[in-house]
Amino acid sequence: MSSREILAALIGFDTTSRESNLQLIEFVRAYLAGHQVPCELIFNDEGSKANLFATLGPDDRPGVVLSGHTDVVPVDGQAWTVPPFELSEKDGNFYGRGAADMKGFIACVLAAVPGLLAKPLRMPVHIALSYDEEVGCLGVRSLLAELEQRAIKPALCLIGEPTELKPVLGHKGKLAMRCDVHGAACHSAYAPQGVNAIEYAAELIGELGRIGSRLRAVELQDARFDPPFSTVQTGLISGGKALNIVPADCSFDFEIRTLPDQNAHDVARQLEQYARQHVVPEMQAINASSDIRFSQLSAYPGLATDARGEAAKLIAECCGSGNFTTVAFGTEGGLFDAIGIATVVCGPGSMDQGHKPDEFISVEQLDGCDRMLERLTQALRA
Numbered sequence: 001m002s003s004r005e006i007l008a009a010l011i012g013f014d015t016t017s018r019e020s021n022l023q024l025i026e027f028v029r030a031y032l033a034g035h036q037v038p039c040e041l042i043f044n045d046e047g048s049k050a051n052l053f054a055t056l057g058p059d060d061r062p063g064v065v066l067s068g069h070t071d072v073v074p075v076d077g078q079a080w081t082v083p084p085f086e087l088s089e090k091d092g093n094f095y096g097r098g099a100a101d102m103k104g105f106i107a108c109v110l111a112a113v114p115g116l117l118a119k120p121l122r123m124p125v126h127i128a129l130s131y132d133e134e135v136g137c138l139g140v141r142s143l144l145a146e147l148e149q150r151a152i153k154p155a156l157c158l159i160g161e162p163t164e165l166k167p168v169l170g171h172k173g174k175l176a177m178r179c180d181v182h183g184a185a186c187h188s189a190y191a192p193q194g195v196n197a198i199e200y201a202a203e204l205i206g207e208l209g210r211i212g213s214r215l216r217a218v219e220l221q222d223a224r225f226d227p228p229f230s231t232v233q234t235g236l237i238s239g240g241k242a243l244n245i246v247p248a249d250c251s252f253d254f255e256i257r258t259l260p261d262q263n264a265h266d267v268a269r270q271l272e273q274y275a276r277q278h279v280v281p282e283m284q285a286i287n288a289s290s291d292i293r294f295s296q297l298s299a300y301p302g303l304a305t306d307a308r309g310e311a312a313k314l315i316a317e318c319c320g321s322g323n324f325t326t327v328a329f330g331t332e333g334g335l336f337d338a339i340g341i342a343t344v345v346c347g348p349g350s351m352d353q354g355h356k357p358d359e360f361i362s363v364e365q366l367d368g369c370d371r372m373l374e375r376l377t378q379a380l381r382a
Contacts, residue, residue, distance in 0.1 A: 001031070003370055004094070004363075007107035008087035011096035017071040017135045020048045024070050028052055028110065028129060035113050042142050049131040051143040056116050056125045057380075062155035063124030064314070064380065065341065066373075067332065068106040069133030069140070072098040078357035093360040100349030104361040105160025105369060108348065112373040122382040126154055133332060136176065136298025140332045148339045156311040157336045158376075160347030162354060162361075163327060165368050167315045168345040170224060170326040172257045173302035173334060175264035178295050179204060179271075181239075184287035185248035194246030195283050195290045198239045201250040204292070205234050207274050208254055211267060222259050224326050230258040232267065253297065260302030260334075268294070301334030303343060311342035318375040319346055327351070346372075 013024040029039045032054050042051040057063065075084040075097055082088040088095040094104070109127060116125055131139035147153045161168075181204070183195030212232040221228040232254060239250025256264040275292045283290035305312055307324050316322040329351055333343040348369035349361040 001111060003107045003111040003366055006031075006110050007094060007099065007104060007366070010103040010107055011087045011098055012085060014085050015071050015098070016074050017132055018074070021070045021131045022048065022050060025050050025052050025129065031110060032113065032127070035117060037113065037117075042146060044131070044139065044142075049139060051131060051139055052127070052129040053143060053146075054127045056113065056127070057121035058124050060152065061123055062152060063126055064376075065126040065128050065154045065157040065336070066109045067128040067130070067157055067159045067336070068102050068109065069130045069332065070106070071131050071134050071139075072101065072103075073134050073355050075357070080357045082358060089363075092363050094363065094366065095358055095360045097359055099353075099359050099361040100162045101351065101354035101359070102161055102347060102349075104162070104349050104366055105347040108366065108369040108373055109160070111370060112377060115374060115377050120382040121380050123155075123380055125380065130332065137300040137330070137332050137335060138298070140335060144335055144339055147341075153339070154341050156314065157333070157341045157343040158315060159331050159333050159336070159343060159345045160369070161327075161329070161331050161345050162347050162349035162351050163345055164350050165319060165346060165348055165365065165372060167312070167319050167321060167324050168327050169303070169305040169307055169312060169324040170260055171303050171330055171333065171345070172225065172230070172259060172328070173264055173300060174330050175256045175258075175268060175299045176253065176297040177255070177268055178251060178253050178297055180251045180293045180295070181249065182289070182291050182293070183246070183248050183250075183283060184290060186246045188244045188246055191246050193286075195248075195287045196246050197250035198247045200279055200283060200292075201237065201239065201252055203279060204271065204275060205237075205252060205254075208232050208234060208271055211270050215267070220259075220262070222261075225259060226326075226328060230256065230262050230264075230267070232256050257330075258302060260304035264299065300330055300332070301338055303331065303333040303337055303345070305337065305342055305344055309342050311344050314376075314379060315344040315346055317379055318372050
């Protein structure tokens with residue numbers, strides 16, 4: 001099957017993160033079985049989703065992982081002019097949810113399987129497909145936990161997120177948090193007798209902004225990234241019942257995106273310390289039951305791969321470029337790197353098209369990825 005044919009099949013599966021990915025995984029398993037390539041499936045606790053891991057070539061030495069996530073973001077509320085879960089071709093582009101992010105890369109990897117099997121490889125090629133990347137890089141963690149326990153684990157990883165086939169060695173890490181502020185309700189005519197959870201949440205959000213300003217200090221910046229500093233932002237807030245009731249509860253969600261050499265948890269701890277030292281005592285002076293709680297929603301580490309390492313050199317050879325760059329979005333790369341698997345991000349398409357209505361990948365980019373994987377195959381032959 002060609003990469004275009006496989007892409008059509010993959011887009012036909014609605015693998016929005018809230019749905020199961022098992023139909024797609026079964027398609028891939030059957031495809032690989034047809035080439036006598038066995039697969040391992042690692043299921044979630046409910047058995048409704050699975051990671052897939054397959055090995056081509058020798059299994060007695062470290063190899064290269066070709067990694068992609070199977071889930072896609074929702075199409076709800078988006079004005080699509082083509083069916084989102086059906087491949088459409090127009091003006092040199094392939095349209096469909098996940099075409100760029102990142103079923104295009106997966107299609108090219110699967111199309112490369114016959115070539116990878118045609119002659120002996122000097123090192124194995126692994127295919128790793130994960131679930132729930134779009135909701136916090138969740139699914140891949142059980143796959144990596146399994147790989148970390150093995151006597152022989154992969155040496156290198158290529159993650160095919162859409163970078164227009166430009167090799168990427170770095171991205172920021174992310175920590176998503178929720179803050180729950182519990183105050184005390186009363187009639188708004190007697191507002192000083194209550195503890196206004198919204199107002200205290202606003203005070204914390206203001207402090208978060210001040211922390212973000214400090215992260216912009218020149219000595220903390222890294223010019224390879226855009227923006228060149230770590231960032232914080234509040235994205236959701238909820239609280240209150242009626243205007244004439246002092247609100248007892250308010251919650252807000254915020255995220256911290258840090259440069260690879262900075263720790264997002266350290267930033268979160270600054271806000272928690274401010275809350276404990278300054279805000280909670282003031283609240284409890286009015287009502288002792290008042291409190292503030294923080295909880296983690298999701299997190300993944302940043303990535304900063306050595307441009308002089310084997311992974312970077314191999315991908316540069318296959319891409320035809322040693323001009324490495326960074327991206328603003330996150331990937332599973334930092335998680336692979338954390339267990340000692342050097343990782344580069346490079347894949348077809350552009351994130352400018354990802355997550356949008358009428359998502360697409362150009363025919364040129366898909367063909368370019370096919371050629372990149374052909375060069376990788378040649379480089380790995382015995």
